[in-house]
Amino acid sequence: MLELLFVIGFFLVLMVTGVSLLGILAALAVATAVMFLGGMLALMIKLLPWLLLAVAVVWVIKAVKTPKTPQYQRNNRRFY
Numbered sequence: 001m002l003e004l005l006f007v008i009g010f011f012l013v014l015m016v017t018g019v020s021l022l023g024i025l026a027a028l029a030v031a032t033a034v035m036f037l038g039g040m041l042a043l044m045i046k047l048l049p050w051l052l053l054a055v056a057v058v059w060v061i062k063a064v065k066t067p068k069t070p071q072y073q074r075n076n077r078r079f080y
Contacts, residue, residue, distance in 0.1 A: 003035070 010031060014024045 007031075 011024060014027055
């Protein structure tokens, strides 16, 4: 809701200062892109500790569960 109020206020300020409609639409597009990228960066920084924890857990699980070496049937023959 706060973002919508920001966009409406941004639109009104640009319109009152005398910027053309094309300039207003271009400014809104640029502001939307900048806010989107900023929000994604903030979300990435917020989730970074959890992502690192998930990577560490997978690394530990793979280190603990080492694959066994395959035993071939040819080497386990009882009678030759």
